[in-house]
Amino acid sequence: MPAEGNLYDAVVVGGGPAGLTAALYLARARYRVIVVEGDRFGGQITITSEVVNYPGVLSASGSELTDTMRRQAEAFGAEFRLAQVTSLEVGGDVKVVHTSKGDLRCLAVLMATGASPRQVGFEGEAEFRGRGVAYCATCDGEFFTGKRVFVVGGGFAAAEEGAFLTRYASHVTILVRESDFTCAPATAEVAKSNPSIDVLYNTEVVRVSGGDAVDSITYRSRVTGEETTFSAGEGERIGVFVFAGYAPASQLLQGVCELDPRGYVPTDANHMTSADGVFAAGDLCVKELRQVATAVGEAAATSTSMERYLKAAHDRTGLVPTAPEARRPQAATTTEEKPGETGAGTSPSALIDAAMRQQLQPVFERMERPLELRLHLADDDVSAELRAYMDELAALTPKLTVSVTASDEGRGEGLPFVEVCRDGSPTGLAFHGVPGGHEFTSFVLGLYNAAGPGQPLDQADLSAIEHIGTDTSLTVIVGLSCTMCPEVVTAAQHIAALNPRVSAHVYDVNRFPALRDRYNVMSVPCLVVSQEGTDERVSFGRKGLSQVLELIG
Numbered sequence: 224m225p226a227e228g229n230l231y232d233a234v235v236v237g238g239g240p241a242g243l244t245a246a247l248y249l250a251r252a253r254y255r256v257i258v259v260e261g262d263r264f265g266g267q268i269t270i271t272s273e274v275v276n277y278p279g280v281l282s283a284s285g286s287e288l289t290d291t292m293r294r295q296a297e298a299f300g301a302e303f304r305l306a307q308v309t310s311l312e313v314g315g316d317v318k319v320v321h322t323s324k325g326d327l328r329c330l331a332v333l334m335a336t337g338a339s340p341r342q343v344g345f346e347g348e349a350e351f352r353g354r355g356v357a358y359c360a361t362c363d364g365e366f367f368t369g370k371r372v373f374v375v376g377g378g379f380a381a382a383e384e385g386a387f388l389t390r391y392a393s394h395v396t397i398l399v400r401e402s403d404f405t406c407a408p409a410t411a412e413v414a415k416s417n418p419s420i421d422v423l424y425n426t427e428v429v430r431v432s433g434g435d436a437v438d439s440i441t442y443r444s445r446v447t448g449e450e451t452t453f454s455a456g457e458g459e460r461i462g463v464f465v466f467a468g469y470a471p472a473s474q475l476l477q478g479v480c481e482l483d484p485r486g487y488v489p490t491d492a493n494h495m496t497s498a499d500g501v502f503a504a505g506d507l508c509v510k511e512l513r514q515v516a517t518a519v520g521e522a523a524a525t526s527t528s529m530e531r532y533l534k535a536a537h538d539r540t541g542l543v544p545t546a547p548e549a550r551r552p553q554a555a556t557t558t559e560e561k562p563g564e565t566g567a568g569t570s571p572s573a574l575i576d577a578a579m580r581q582q583l584q585p586v587f588e589r590m591e592r593p594l595e596l597r598l599h600l601a602d603d604d605v606s607a608e609l610r611a612y613m614d615e616l617a618a619l620t621p622k623l624t625v626s627v628t629a630s631d632e633g634r635g636e637g638l639p640f641v642e643v644c645r646d647g648s649p650t651g652l653a654f655h656g657v658p659g660g661h662e663f664t665s666f667v668l669g670l671y672n673a674a675g676p677g678q679p680l681d682q683a684d685l686s687a688i689e690h691i692g693t694d695t696s697l698t699v700i701v702g703l704s705c706t707m708c709p710e711v712v713t714a715a716q717h718i719a720a721l722n723p724r725v726s727a728h729v730y731d732v733n734r735f736p737a738l739r740d741r742y743n744v745m746s747v748p749c750l751v752v753s754q755e756g757t758d759e760r761v762s763f764g765r766k767g768l769s770q771v772l773e774l775i776g
Contacts, residue, residue: 230544231255232533234320234327236308236475237335240515241505241522243292245333248526250299254533255544257302259322261710278516288515300547303582305664306678307767311479313498316540323678330536330544331500331529334476334488335522338469338506343375346430347437348465353746353763355437356463360384362705364391365733366745367462371455373398373440375428376466379406379514382414384466389419392462396453398426398442428463435743436460462745471507483509494525495532502529575615579663586667587620590674595644598627599637605734606639609657613641622674640728643673649726651719656731660703662712665729669716678717680768687772688721695775697727698751700735700744707765708748714768715750718775725775750774 235242238260249256306324320327340358357363372392374385377399385397404411429441441452455461471486480496488503495502504525505518537543596613600606617623640655650673658666697715701708719727752760752774
């Protein structure tokens, strides 16, 4: 049977531990597989600073663990694409996965989109999101250094993240609705035995309140009905971190296959959904325990079932995708930091390793116009780091050049920064600080959108961008460890790349405390929309392009 060059055996939707494991197994079995991820490969586990319960790994960060998984899958020929999946067509032998970067044809689909933090619904939760109410200890814990913190939840995340928050908070109180934690006793004991943590059982949050930020929380005993209010001192604030489970990211499967009442995906003994050729694995599925180990185990079993399904599909249809080409595994890159070399403790060489260079080349090759990376620098280590980073990036392609210009922008808020210029003029895209961590991908996407052809947009969003007729400034305040920030950054920069009346300036929150204080930022991402004749609009939380356009109005 002839090989099909533009057809995949499987498209894996979701780049967390389950998706990466399935890609490894399928590629190793010589099936052509591509993993599509809308944010950053690695999934929710990348926000975990220390994983200690994954068998065979004594201790590692979530990012380290999943980076290794990805390199393993790449070594066997798995392909990867950063894109948003918009819809699925799964009715025939050949399935179509529609994405923001074009359609993918395949014989089977694996859904591994995971789950996202669930809101509880207490009074003030939505109003104070980003101003005291938070959902990620790694992203937002530092904002509450020396403050009282309350954790809402009684599961694994509440116990683990409650202990993590003691690194910053003066004291942590965990509010558990049940009579005990619902996670493993060993995990719960870490929180119970911590002298900086109090645990209140049979307790639920009633409301949070305050002015610009949360300074008061009221909670109620589910046994006696008695309400207790804790108020911070004058001018003080408190943090409320919600870890009350997760909501499945199953929107793409609505109307495609059966879902349970909570939105989770039931699967059969072969890990297939009710839709033929559509499989599911990981936190998206109906199951008792949601951990990296269970996601990996389920994905291994699912991919084995998919191998049998794909072999039968080859025989039935006569369609055989081109087999993947195995590549030698890339060893993890380690770089010794020289004194004074970088301000953040990460050298540019560690950020742009061999594997990343390989992924960047197709992006640079598609860029239609050259761009100038214009640097505005101060006399400090961060500026030196930014310049070295941009020089290394530009060395990968003749379509990027670096220049340094004098700047009168104040050191406290603006310097250092890189602005993206096209045909000698600023495009409106700029990053203040060093675009490392989770912001590296969004920075590259910004370059791609500014140079063209850029990521495809639906006609409604494109029309809305074109009709912005007022000078609009988008300020995005981010944390480099935040997995929710890149989507907002990419959306804001895409709008600015297409409309000359819009600018999008991104700031690393840890580099610019004055900006953080001005907008009372206690959670990232923070998006500030400024337009002439209207009040500034400040919004927190993850947003896609359509949601940013709604805020612009």
